[in-house]
Amino acid sequence: MLTDRYGRVIKSLRISITKRCNLNCIYCHQEGETCKPEKEISKDTIVRIVSSATGFGVNKVKFSGGEPLMRSDFEEIIAALPALKDISATTNGILLAQRAASLADSGLDRVNVSVPSLNKEHYKTITGSSHAYPMVLGGIDAAIDAGLTPVKLNMVLLKGINDSGIDEAIKFIARYDGNVILQLIELMNFKNNVSRFMVDIDGVEKMLGSRATQVSERSMHRRKKYFIDGVEVELVRPIDNSKFCANCNRLRVTAGGKLKPCLMRNDNLVDINENATPDEIRGLLEKAVMNREPYYKG
Numbered sequence: 001m002l003t004d005r006y007g008r009v010i011k012s013l014r015i016s017i018t019k020r021c022n023l024n025c026i027y028c029h030q031e032g033e034t035c036k037p038e039k040e041i042s043k044d045t046i047v048r049i050v051s052s053a054t055g056f057g058v059n060k061v062k063f064s065g066g067e068p069l070m071r072s073d074f075e076e077i078i079a080a081l082p083a084l085k086d087i088s089a090t091t092n093g094i095l096l097a098q099r100a101a102s103l104a105d106s107g108l109d110r111v112n113v114s115v116p117s118l119n120k121e122h123y124k125t126i127t128g129s130s131h132a133y134p135m136v137l138g139g140i141d142a143a144i145d146a147g148l149t150p151v152k153l154n155m156v157l158l159k160g161i162n163d164s165g166i167d168e169a170i171k172f173i174a175r176y177d178g179n180v181i182l183q184l185i186e187l188m189n190f191k192n193n194v195s196r197f198m199v200d201i202d203g204v205e206k207m208l209g210s211r212a213t214q215v216s217e218r219s220m221h222r223r224k225k226y227f228i229d230g231v232e233v234e235l236v237r238p239i240d241n242s243k244f245c246a247n248c249n250r251l252r253v254t255a256g257g258k259l260k261p262c263l264m265r266n267d268n269l270v271d272i273n274e275n276a277t278p279d280e281i282r283g284l285l286e287k288a289v290m291n292r293e294p295y296y297k298g
Contacts, residue, residue, distance in 0.1 A: 001056055001057045002057070002058070002251070002285060002286065003289070004289045004290065004292040004293070005290065006292070006293065008246075008247070008248060008292065009249060010053075010056065010058060010249055010251050010289055011057065011058055011249040011250075012058060012059070012061065012062065012086075012250045012251075013050065013053055013058060013060070013061045013250070013251055013252070013253060014031075014061075014062045014063075014064060014251075014252045015041075015046060015049075015050075015061060015062070015063050015064070015252075015253040016031045016033065016063075016064050016065055016066065016253065016254055016255040017040065017041060017063055017064075017066075017068050017077065018040055018066040018067070018068065018070050018071050019033065019037065019040075019065065019066045019255045020065065020066045020067065020070040021065055021066040021067040021070065022067055022070065022092070022094055022129075022132075023067070023092050023094070023128060023129055024127065024128040024129075025092075025114075025116065025128070026125075026128075026158075026194060026197075027116075027126070027156050027158065027187055027188075027194055027197070031064055031065075031254070031255075031260075033255065033256075033266070037255050037256025037257070038256070039256070040071075040256070041253070041255055041256060041257040042274060043073055043076055043077045043080060044274075045257055045272065045274055045276075046081075046253075047077070047080045047081060047082075048276070048278060048281055049253060049285075050081050050082060050084075051278065052278050052285060053285060054082050054083075054084070056282075056285065058251075059084050059085035060086040060088075061081065061084055061086075061087050061088075062087075062088045062089065062090065063077075063087075063088070063090070064089070064090045065091075065255070067091060067092055067094070068089050068090070068091060069089075069091055069094075069095040069096065069099060070095075074089075074099075074103065075102050075103060075105075075106040076106075078103065078106040078108050079106040079107055081107065086110075087107055087108050087109050088109055088110045088111060088112065089103070089108060089111050089112070090111070090112040090113075090114065090154070091111055091112070091113055091114070091139075092114045092136065093114070093115070093135070093136035093137075093140060094132050094135045094139065095135075095139070096111070096113065096139025096140075096142055096143055097135065097138040097139045097141070098142075100139065100142035100143045100145070100146040100148060101142070101145075103146070103148065104146040104147055104148055108148060109148070110148050110149060110150060110151065110152075111143050111148045111151055111152075112152040112153075112154050113136065113139060113143070113152070113153055113154065115153050115154065115155060115169075116155060116158070116162055117155075117161065117162040117165055118165060118168050118169055118172055119162070119165060119168070120133050122161050122162050122165065125161060126158065126161060126162065140153070140180070144176060144179050144180070149179045150180065150181050151176075151180045152181045152182075152183050153169065153172075153180055153182050153183065154183050155169055155182065155183065156185045156186075156187055157185065157186065157187060157199045157201070157204065158194075158197040159197050159199045159200075160196075160197065161197065163204075166184065166207075169182050170182060170228055170231055170233065171229075173231050174229060174230060174231050178231075178232075180231075181231075181232045181233075181234060182232070182233045182234070183234045183235075183236055184204065184233060184236065185236040185238075186199070186201050186235075186237050186238060186239050201235075201237055201239075204235065205224070205237075208224075208226040209224075209226065211228050211229075212226040212227055212228050214227040215227070218234075223237070242294065242296045242297055245294035245296045246294055248292075251285070251288060251289065251292075257272050258272065259271075259272060259284060259285065259287075259288035261288050261289070261291045261292040261293075262295055263295075265295065268288075268291040270284050270287050270288040272284055
């Protein structure tokens with residue numbers, strides 16, 4: 001297994017397959033990548049990395065971007081992967097209605113859909129798009145029809161914009177009979193220009209706790225699940241969360257084909273050449289894992 005110096009075993013990969021996106025969200029951290037790659041990671045390189053990682057026991061892959069559905073060969077990438085326990089993707093949902101069925105047929109198991117607000121004007125303020133909102137809602141319906149469930153609806157909380165929309169989001173997912181889970185996500189201020197939007201996450205946690213009929217906590221990452229009015233709401237708190245880092249079991253791959261040991265750092269990347277052999281990739285995976293250390297330490 002791939003085990004770092006802190007005893008953390010790598011079980012999953014998060015692969016950014018493009019930096020391109022069809023939205024311009026004010027909170028986007030671009031998977032911690034600061035530079036646009038000269039060339040996007042190829043399908044063959046992705047497959048070689050995943051295949052090599054499965055030899056170490058990695059059994060989950062999550063695809064992200066940018067917007068992964070900007071890749072016309074996304075279905076081909078998924079279909080070429082070795083057998084895995086779980087293959088998922090995070091998408092803004094704009095192109096999902098047209099491709100949910102083909103993605104499912106290719107082997108995708110489930111999706112996270114970013115929906116920062118169910119208020120059209122707030123959605124426009126956050127994403128910069130005045131026309132995408134109905135397309136995203138159609139994408140959620142198509143994902144459920146295709147069996148890409150549970151769909152996780154990602155809502156990054158922004159003070160003064162969408163923090164008053166939690167009730168609306170809970171009511172929205174209730175119509176899907178358990179096929180949609182709401183994830184409320186603490187804002188990560190990568191650009192140092194959105195701090196004014198940081199919410200009182202402790203206050204949000206107390207509010208959810210006061211309304212929940214049941215509360216459970218995932219063993220990893222200090223994520224609490226609240227069951228409210230028959231729906232599941234998960235609170236994601238990555239900031240200053242030493243438990244989040246202490247239990248991190250994910251290795252990232254950038255859109256340019258570099259292994260990225262930590263979302264928050266870019267000074268310890270490991271480059272994978274397009275022509276790297278499986279043996280070379282295995283060695284590079286081991287090197288990247290040895291570069292890992294918790295960003296937030298207890």
